[in-house]
Amino acid sequence: MTTTHTELVVLGGGPGGYPAAFDAADHGMQVTLVDNGNGPGGVCLHRGCIPSKALLHVAKLINESREAAEWGLKFGEPQIDLDQLREFKNSVVNKLVTGIGQLGKARGVNALQGTGKFLDSHTLEVTNPLGQIVHLTFDKCIIATGSTPAVPPVFQINDPRVMDSTGALELADIPGKLLVVGGGYIGLEMGTVYAALGSKVTVVEFLPNLLAAADRDLVKPLQKRLEKQFAAIHLNTKVEALTATDAGIEATLSGEGVEPKQLFDRVLISIGRRPNGKGCGLENTKVVVNDKGFIEVDAQRRTAEPHIFAIGDVAGEPMLAHKATREAKVAVEGLLGKSVEFDNIAIPAVVFTDPEIAWCGLQEPEAKAAGREVKVVKFPWAASGRATTLGRNEGLTKLILDPTTERVLGVAIVGVNAGELIAEGVIAVETAAVARDLAESIHAHPTLSETMMEAGEAVYGQATHSYRPKRG
Amino acid sequence: MATEFKLPLLAEGISSADVAELHVAAGDTVEEGQILMELETDKAVMELPSPQAGKISSLLVKKGDTVQVGQAILSFDAAGAPAPAATNGETVKAAAAPVAEAAPVPAAASRATAAPPASTNPWADGKTPIAAGPATRRMARELGVELAKLTGSGSGGRITSEDVARAYAAKNSGGSGGGIAVSPLPDFSQFGPVEKQAYTRLQKTVANNLSLAWQIIPHVTQHDLADITDIEAARKRFVENAGKNAPKVTMTAITMKAVVACLQQFPHFNSSYDPHKSELILKKFYHIGVAVDTPTGLVVPVIRDVDQKSVVQLANELTTIAGKARDGKLSIDDMRGGTFTITNLGGIGGTAFTPIVNYPEVAILGMSRSQKQLQLSKAGDLEERLMLPFSMSYDHRVINGADAARFLVRLASMFTDPFRLLVEC
Numbered sequence: 001m002t003t004t005h006t007e008l009v010v011l012g013g014g015p016g017g018y019p020a021a022f023d024a025a026d027h028g029m030q031v032t033l034v035d036n037g038n039g040p041g042g043v044c045l046h047r048g049c050i051p052s053k054a055l056l057h058v059a060k061l062i063n064e065s066r067e068a069a070e071w072g073l074k075f076g077e078p079q080i081d082l083d084q085l086r087e088f089k090n091s092v093v094n095k096l097v098t099g100i101g102q103l104g105k106a107r108g109v110n111a112l113q114g115t116g117k118f119l120d121s122h123t124l125e126v127t128n129p130l131g132q133i134v135h136l137t138f139d140k141c142i143i144a145t146g147s148t149p150a151v152p153p154v155f156q157i158n159d160p161r162v163m164d165s166t167g168a169l170e171l172a173d174i175p176g177k178l179l180v181v182g183g184g185y186i187g188l189e190m191g192t193v194y195a196a197l198g199s200k201v202t203v204v205e206f207l208p209n210l211l212a213a214a215d216r217d218l219v220k221p222l223q224k225r226l227e228k229q230f231a232a233i234h235l236n237t238k239v240e241a242l243t244a245t246d247a248g249i250e251a252t253l254s255g256e257g258v259e260p261k262q263l264f265d266r267v268l269i270s271i272g273r274r275p276n277g278k279g280c281g282l283e284n285t286k287v288v289v290n291d292k293g294f295i296e297v298d299a300q301r302r303t304a305e306p307h308i309f310a311i312g313d314v315a316g317e318p319m320l321a322h323k324a325t326r327e328a329k330v331a332v333e334g335l336l337g338k339s340v341e342f343d344n345i346a347i348p349a350v351v352f353t354d355p356e357i358a359w360c361g362l363q364e365p366e367a368k369a370a371g372r373e374v375k376v377v378k379f380p381w382a383a384s385g386r387a388t389t390l391g392r393n394e395g396l397t398k399l400i401l402d403p404t405t406e407r408v409l410g411v412a413i414v415g416v417n418a419g420e421l422i423a424e425g426v427i428a429v430e431t432a433a434v435a436r437d438l439a440e441s442i443h444a445h446p447t448l449s450e451t452m453m454e455a456g457e458a459v460y461g462q463a464t465h466s467y468r469p470k471r472g
Numbered sequence: 473m474a475t476e477f478k479l480p481l482l483a484e485g486i487s488s489a490d491v492a493e494l495h496v497a498a499g500d501t502v503e504e505g506q507i508l509m510e511l512e513t514d515k516a517v518m519e520l521p522s523p524q525a526g527k528i529s530s531l532l533v534k535k536g537d538t539v540q541v542g543q544a545i546l547s548f549d550a551a552g553a554p555a556p557a558a559t560n561g562e563t564v565k566a567a568a569a570p571v572a573e574a575a576p577v578p579a580a581a582s583r584a585t586a587a588p589p590a591s592t593n594p595w596a597d598g599k600t601p602i603a604a605g606p607a608t609r610r611m612a613r614e615l616g617v618e619l620a621k622l623t624g625s626g627s628g629g630r631i632t633s634e635d636v637a638r639a640y641a642a643k644n645s646g647g648s649g650g651g652i653a654v655s656p657l658p659d660f661s662q663f664g665p666v667e668k669q670a671y672t673r674l675q676k677t678v679a680n681n682l683s684l685a686w687q688i689i690p691h692v693t694q695h696d697l698a699d700i701t702d703i704e705a706a707r708k709r710f711v712e713n714a715g716k717n718a719p720k721v722t723m724t725a726i727t728m729k730a731v732v733a734c735l736q737q738f739p740h741f742n743s744s745y746d747p748h749k750s751e752l753i754l755k756k757f758y759h760i761g762v763a764v765d766t767p768t769g770l771v772v773p774v775i776r777d778v779d780q781k782s783v784v785q786l787a788n789e790l791t792t793i794a795g796k797a798r799d800g801k802l803s804i805d806d807m808r809g810g811t812f813t814i815t816n817l818g819g820i821g822g823t824a825f826t827p828i829v830n831y832p833e834v835a836i837l838g839m840s841r842s843q844k845q846l847q848l849s850k851a852g853d854l855e856e857r858l859m860l861p862f863s864m865s866y867d868h869r870v871i872n873g874a875d876a877a878r879f880l881v882r883l884a885s886m887f888t889d890p891f892r893l894l895v896e897c
Binding site: 345370 | 481594595596597598600601602603604605606609610613614626627628629630631
């Protein structure tokens with residue numbers, strides 16, 4: 001067993017860990033990046049955001065090729081070569097992983113493959129895949145161990161046909177019938193992929209709504225479309241049990257008007273993710289891990305140990321890659337003793353379904369729940385020229401404003417490319433723009449971004465392409 | 473369940489206020505509209521009426537506290553009280569059920585750093601994050617400028633990086649001349665007993681404004697005497713005959729009218745200078761500020777459109793607004809938009825003084841106590857005349873000395889020869 005010393009150890013190589021390692025190296029620190037995966041990138045790159053988006057792109061192509069029939073463009077049914085599709089997805093991942101690896105090398109970041117465990121507040125024990133152990137002593141540390149799909153014991157029946165998101169992304173086969181447990185963003189995104197590939201998808205959600213955290217105005221158009229693509233969406237329904245049989249996985253469902261026993265070829269458990277705060281020896285330090293598994297940190301992302309920071313999923317909600325990346329920069333500046341805080345007020349949330357849903361800042365339901373008075377303006381995409389050319393008028397752009405100052409407090413969008421459009425909303429909220437700033441900035445025509453401008457215009461009466469009859 | 477009452481937006485650009493006086497206590501039952509407290513902002517003292525009738529279950533602020541807009545100030549006991557009526561113009565509603573997110577305290581944390589959990593939602597509990605972009609927030613943090621205390625100059629009250637730079641400069645010049653850092657004062661108690669009196673916000677604002685004016689404006693003061701023997705006699709006759717309930721026509725009211733006649737003849741005295749754009753902004757309106765000494769400090773209420781009002785009307789308005797000023801009831805609008813200021817110390821005494829221009833105006837007229845003096849008449853005889861001393865300070869960037877002398881000579885001549893007042897005003 002060897003013992004080596006490093007100035008900074010970053011534990012976890014995901015979208016929090018690797019930017020932290022890079023940034024610290026750029027600031028002249030000697031950095032070791034410890035990651036238990038096969039190359040950097042974390043869940044996001046290997047088993048999350050990136051592979052799912054590659055597959056969603058394919059799903060969209062399939063759906064559009066079918067919808068094109070309405071415009072006089074008829075294609076045959078797609079021939080799906082699953083091996084090649086899987087290869088495409090893997091090549092996307094590999095390309096990015098290799099790129100990150102090279103960027104790390106160029107910066108002199110020392111990459112160490114293995115699983116880390118704290119022995120004390122200055123020593124990390126790293127066990128590599130061959131079982132070899134290295135003791136790494138460090139001056140400073142950034143913990144970025146991320147999160148894991150949550151699979152409650154009742155669903156752990158030790159059958160490969162019951163998958164979490166990682167399993168679903170492996171694309172072992174195209175199941176005839178797929179049960180998606182949980183109507184959150186992961187379930188709906190993967191459900192969309194499998195439905196496009198030909199699976200009959202049933203979504204079961206325990207709560208009364210899909211995407212419970214999102215504004216109903218945004219979910220409505222998506223749900224309408226998903227109802228056509230999916231075999232069934234059961235809300236207010238609980239999956240009581242899963243039983244493996246030769247014919248498939250038998251699910252016991254309890255919900256009003258829901259057939260209680262149903263057979264599926266595969267089941268995807270997508271009910272949420274749990275932070276990886278436990279099991280890495282933090283009890284041997286003063287770092288505080290709460291009951292949910294999140295590490296307690298301050299505004300700089302500093303833990304109760306002044307030389308140890310935590311970022312990303314393990315440091316708190318929302319568990320989003322881009323939040324982790326921003327926290328990485330904050331933590332490194334914190335380590336350097338700079339005056340810095342994670343003070344962002346607009347963290348975009350994007351659901352990459354079709355239509356996409358995206359929002360940032362204060363949302364209408366949240367404002368209502370808090371009894372806060374806000375001004376809400378909506379611009380329906382039925383009035384957008386660009387949306388019409390795409391044959392996708394179901395979208396909606398919504399601004400949540402301060403009723404007095406007209407400051408943009410939040411933005412919510414549903415529609416094609418909402419995930420790209422929300423960037424303007426983030427800038428508006430984060431820089432405290434007012435509605436007039438949006439209304440009086442020129443937006444290129446014809447683009448979907450015009451809906452932001454026209455929503456801004458609607459604050460002052462009428463938007464050019466939407467007329468609301470005057471009351472009177 | 474209790475309902476919270478949060479500080480509503482008091483006026484545009486006002487983000488916080490100090491509690492000057494509390495009129496209620498926990499357990500009190502109040503009527504809708506009843507005054508709960510007096511709040512002091514940078515500009516004025518305001519009364520805060522109750523948005524609803526009900527029993528106050530708890531008071532969340534005390535005298536002297538600084539309260540942010542949107543901050544809960546008290547809670548009403550909802551039992552037996554009517555639902556909170558939405559008062560018109562209210563921008564902040566009482567939260568129905570504020571869900572306090574209990575911040576778990578790290579048990580083993582030996583240091584105080586691990587304060588709020590990272591998941592703290594910046595929008596929770598009806599909070600509105602400070603209106604400033606990330607670059608501005610960073611700049612403020614690095615310069616040690618507290619954003620919550622700044623008033624943004626951008627649209628919607630947005631704080632710009634220029635606002636931060638200005639606040640930083642003001643902080644580090646200590647409000648003294650030329651951006652020189654002010655070293656801390658010695659501990660005077662080593663020399664003898666002292667008493668410390670905290671400045672109110674109004675006093676602080678006045679101090680800052682005066683420092684600013686003194687730093688920015690190259691001041692020159694021009695003095696002159698006006699022979700007011702005849703006009704004072706006429707004024708007295710008028711007042712005596714006007715009856716008891718008539719407004720008291722004072723020398724200040726007459727001076728306002730005369731000043732406006734001069735401003736019309738010398739338009740650049742009724743202007744502001746913008747050094748950033750190198751341009752003079754000539755104002756086509758005549759709103760005259762009148763400095764009023766009040767128990768809580770100096771305020772300058774503004775009388776609007778003096779050119780369109782008679783001396784009697786002005787006298788009337790002066791009486792009203794001076795009363796309001798002394799009672800601390802001036803609104804922010806009462807003190808905005810002045811184009812020229814008059815400060816009259818004649819009631820107290822003195823022969824001359826050098827007033828500080830009320831920035832961003834460019835001139836101020838000071839009046840001292842009128843005195844009987846022996847003057848030579850045209851015939852060469854000694855006569856007793858009543859002379860009023862004028863001291864006019866001006867911004868030498870805008871007004872040159874010859875024009876200042878001309879302005880003051882013209883003004884004095886209107887008093888010496890009241891017929892001119894009649895003809896020219």
